[in-house]
Amino acid sequence: MASRQAWLDALGIADWRQHQPLAIQPARAPAVVIREAGAPGDSWEAVAGEVANCTRCGLHECRTRTVFGVGDRQARWLVVGEAPGADEDLQGEPFVGRAGGLLNAMLRGIGLAREQVFIANVLKCRPPNNRDPAPEEVAQCLPYLERQIALLQPRILLAVGRIAAQNLLATDVTIGRLRGQVHAFGAGRIPLVVTYHPAYLLRSPGEKRKAWEDLKLARRVAAGTAA
């Protein structure tokens, strides 16, 4: 409770008991996969081993290390970001540095420790100079994330940032229009909520209130009280 209040105080939000109407969006078409997500015999160890040695796209030539993902492999929450940045590339862990600190605070605000969720990215290797992922890189790498999702079977997917949201939902709709509603991911129609990337929120603190609304929506969905 205290941590949530700290997050609210940081945002300058007094009234957060606001509810938003829900609109379930159509499921996205599954991406082309090399090993099918949910295939019998798949395992976390198999996916991790393949990612660690992956050369499917050109990003393997400039990475320091792959960033597989981190957290509870039985978590109800899967947080998905874009791709490793400089800090993540060095440390091999997603969402570290200042943006990672803000993500941790956002999670604490809804009563979750970082260790209670699983955090991954659409891309497992850093694009040079933090450029946007190229479509062919996403096409090669997304099957890993789909296998992670099939293994985790999360109750809620939180897509963090435009790149993650647009690639998971196979759309070019702006993040401003994607957030504030519940989408459905894949054939399993896993509920998916979109919010802003913490790096963006650090640059645009005026958007934190919207991020807080997104997190509350995701929390209601995860709790099964979003109707």
Ligand code: SF4
């Ligand atoms: S970004 Fe993904 S597909 Fe490309 S080399 Fe890294 S792990 Fe392989």
